[in-house]
Amino acid sequence: MRVLILAKEGNQSAAATPPTAEAMAEYQKFNEELVKAGVVVAAGRLSPSSEGKRVQFDGSKRRVIDGPFAETKELVAGYWLWQVRSMDEAIEWLKRAPYDGGTFEIREVSQHEGA
Numbered sequence: 001m002r003v004l005i006l007a008k009e010g011n012q013s014a015a016a017t018p019p020t021a022e023a024m025a026e027y028q029k030f031n032e033e034l035v036k037a038g039v040v041v042a043a044g045r046l047s048p049s050s051e052g053k054r055v056q057f058d059g060s061k062r063r064v065i066d067g068p069f070a071e072t073k074e075l076v077a078g079y080w081l082w083q084v085r086s087m088d089e090a091i092e093w094l095k096r097a098p099y100d101g102g103t104f105e106i107r108e109v110s111q112h113e114g115a
Helices: 021-036 087-095
Strands: 002-009 040-045 053-058 061-066 075-083 103-108
Touching (some): 002 087, 021 040
Antiparallel strands (some): 002 103, 040 075
16 A cells, blocks of 8 residues: 655745754665665655645636635644554554654545546
């Protein structure tokens, strides 16, 4: 099964403070373990919401909204796409991540015919 891990942040209208060299080394070590285990399909950090756009659909009308998205309490700041055997395996991997704060959401990616 594929799961999407969503890293959440409360205030993402400006660029995040870069991690320390030590924290980055821990993250890279963890990510290398995921890659060696064949878990990571894709990963990335998203630009601040101030650089983002939203497209709102209302019938046949389309409206483009420029960031930042101040009315949102939580924004997605980054993601991993993992290939795992079960949700339990994804949870166990994520619990090993070297973070001392933050919220992460795990969602199964639906497999549709032809997709």
